[in-house]
Amino acid sequence: EVQLVESGGILIQPGGSLRLSCVASGFTFSNYAMNWVRQAPGKGLEWVSTITDSSSHIYYADSVRGRFAISRDNSKNTLYLQMHNLRAEDTAVYYCAKAPLGDYWLALDYWGQGTLLTVS
Amino acid sequence: IQLTQSPSFLSAPVGDRVTITCRASLGIRNYLAWYQQKPGKAPKLLVYGASTLQSGVPSRFSGSGSETEFTLTISSLQPEDCATYYCQQLLGAPLTFGGGTKVEI
Numbered sequence: 001e002v003q004l005v006e007s008g009g010i011l012i013q014p015g016g017s018l019r020l021s022c023v024a025s026g027f028t029f030s031n032y033a034m035n036w037v038r039q040a041p042g043k044g045l046e047w048v049s050t051i052t053d054s055s056s057h058i059y060y061a062d063s064v065r066g067r068f069a070i071s072r073d074n075s076k077n078t079l080y081l082q083m084h085n086l087r088a089e090d091t092a093v094y095y096c097a098k099a100p101l102g103d104y105w106l107a108l109d110y111w112g113q114g115t116l117l118t119v120s
Numbered sequence: 121i122q123l124t125q126s127p128s129f130l131s132a133p134v135g136d137r138v139t140i141t142c143r144a145s146l147g148i149r150n151y152l153a154w155y156q157q158k159p160g161k162a163p164k165l166l167v168y169g170a171s172t173l174q175s176g177v178p179s180r181f182s183g184s185g186s187e188t189e190f191t192l193t194i195s196s197l198q199p200e201d202c203a204t205y206y207c208q209q210l211l212g213a214p215l216t217f218g219g220g221t222k223v224e225i
Contacts, residue, residue: 035215037163044206044217044218044219044220045155045157045163045206045208045217045220046217047208047214047215047216047217050213050215059213059214060213060214061214062214095162095163100168105151105210105211105212105215106151106153106168106169106210107153107165107168107169107174107208107210108153108155108163108165108208109165109168109174110165111162111163111164112162113161113162114162
């Protein structure tokens with residue numbers, strides 16, 4: 001069974017830095033691209049970043065480029081999101097989501113339960 | 121690429137046929153997915169490639185369309201279908217989502 005478990009969300013002051021983690025199990029993590037998606041309270045979904053299986057390609061939303069960095073440790077089955085210079089508008093539940101095998105621009109087929117980051 | 125979903129809210133009785141529309145500002149071929157999100161839960165993939173049903177999703181859900189106009193149809197609305205539905209384009213980064221459609225019984 002595919003499981004994605006996010007952690008690291010806290011209450012933090014504007015300007016602070018934080019790293020979110022997502023531990024994967026139930027599939028061969030190193031074979032799949034991974035994503036971060038966020039959802040502000042009461043709002044819709046916003047894609048944040050994608051990293052391919054070998055980290056050879058990385059993509060960011062304009063709203064976070066230069067402040068956030070996605071990475072992965074395939075030996076630990078873990079996805080990360082390093083966040084700097086946090087703003088109030090970064091307040092959201094952050095989900096990690098897995099891409100299907102092969103075409104990683106096909107869908108986000110499994111999602112974690114999310115971790116809440118509050119910047120205030 | 122912007123995605124516009126309509127309606128933003130709909131209410132229908134059990135058993136009704138329900139259709140949600142997603143319009144893309146540019147042609148995205150069939151790089152469109154649909155998700156269902158229930159309150160307090162993570163989104164769940166329903167349809168990818170515009171029309172391919174994800175494994176385990178009930179057959180009353182179906183997707184269609186290409187390029188700029190897409191639809192998600194629930195052929196017979198069930199109580200457990202109360203949720204917010206989002207479309208997502210995956211033609212390339214930046215990926216974008218529609219604004220969502222809240223479905224109530």
